[in-house]
Amino acid sequence: MKKHWPWIFSLLLIASWGGNVWYYESQKLEKPIYLEHYYEISTDLLSHMSIYFITNRDSEREPYQFRVNDDIVLNVAQVRTRDERGRLQLREAAVMPVSDQIFRNLENSLRFEQATVYYSDGLVDTVSLGEIIVHPRSQSEYDLEFSFSSSSSNGTGRWGSTVQEDITVASVTHSFPELLSDSIDILVNGKSYVDTTAFPLTLNKGDPLGGSYIFQLDNEDVRRFHAYQLMITMKDEQGHIINVQYINEQPQLYDEHLRSYVRLRKGGEREL
Incomplete structure (x- = not known):
C-alpha cells in the first residue's frame, strides 16, 4: 500500500490544483x-x-x-x-x-x-x-422655509419645513412604485402616504410640513444589490410639486455576495 501513496498524493495534488484553477477561472470577467x-x-x-x-x-x-x-x-x-x-x-x-x-x-x-x-x-x-x-430643475409652486433634513445608513430619514402660505397636499408619491411599493413607508405630518383618509392635507401659513421614511429590503431580496436615488414628491390638487425629498441608497452588495451576484448575472443558480 505504501508504494501507492506517492501516486495518491499526486492525484490529490492535481485535483486540488484543478479545483483552484476552476475557482479562479469561474471568477474571471471578460469585461465589467x-x-x-x-x-x-x-x-x-x-x-x-x-x-x-x-x-x-x-x-x-x-x-x-x-x-x-x-x-x-x-x-x-x-x-x-x-x-x-x-x-x-x-x-x-x-x-x-x-x-x-x-x-x-x-x-x-x-x-x-x-x-x-x-x-x-x-x-x-x-x-x-x-x-x-x-x-x-425642480421649481416649487410654493415658498417653503427649509428647516432640516437627515438620513441614515439604515434606510431611514426625516425632514421638516414651514409653509409660507396656505397650501393643500393632495398626494405623496415616490419613484419606481411598481418595483418598490412594498419596501418603502413614508409619513407626512404623521400620516402614512398610502392612507387615503389623510389626504388632501390642508396646511395654513406657518404650519409645519415634515415627514420621515423607512426604506428596507430583506436580506434575501436581490433588490438590495441595486443602487437607488429616489424622489419623494408632494403635490397639490393641480398636480404641482410642493416639496421634493430624496432617498439615496447605495447597493448592499458586500464581499461575501460578490461571487454569487456574478453567477446570478451570468444566468447561474442563485447562491445568496
Whole structure:
C-alpha cells in the first residue's frame, strides 16, 4: 500500500490544483458587470451620481466616460473600490456631465437605460444601467422655509419645513412604485402616504410640513444589490410639486455576495 501513496498524493495534488484553477477561472470577467441603477433625480443632482460595476481585482481597465447620446456625456471624476472578494471587486464611478448646457435648458424629463462606456485600455462597450430619469430643475409652486433634513445608513430619514402660505397636499408619491411599493413607508405630518383618509392635507401659513421614511429590503431580496436615488414628491390638487425629498441608497452588495451576484448575472443558480 505504501508504494501507492506517492501516486495518491499526486492525484490529490492535481485535483486540488484543478479545483483552484476552476475557482479562479469561474471568477474571471471578460469585461465589467454593471449593477442595476434606479435613479430619479433633478438636473442639479446629476453631478453627484455614482455608477457601480464589478470587475476583476487585477484588471487595469477603468471607465473614463459614459455617453448616453451626442448631447449627454458623463465624465468619470473618480473610481474607487467599495468591496472585494477573491478575484472580484465592487467599484464605484463618480460621474459628472461634460457640459450642463443641455440640462440648464431642459424642458422635459429624460429617461435612459443604457450608455456607451469608454475604457482606459481602448475598449468601447454598450451596457445596461437599469433606469435613470432626469427631471428639469425642480421649481416649487410654493415658498417653503427649509428647516432640516437627515438620513441614515439604515434606510431611514426625516425632514421638516414651514409653509409660507396656505397650501393643500393632495398626494405623496415616490419613484419606481411598481418595483418598490412594498419596501418603502413614508409619513407626512404623521400620516402614512398610502392612507387615503389623510389626504388632501390642508396646511395654513406657518404650519409645519415634515415627514420621515423607512426604506428596507430583506436580506434575501436581490433588490438590495441595486443602487437607488429616489424622489419623494408632494403635490397639490393641480398636480404641482410642493416639496421634493430624496432617498439615496447605495447597493448592499458586500464581499461575501460578490461571487454569487456574478453567477446570478451570468444566468447561474442563485447562491445568496
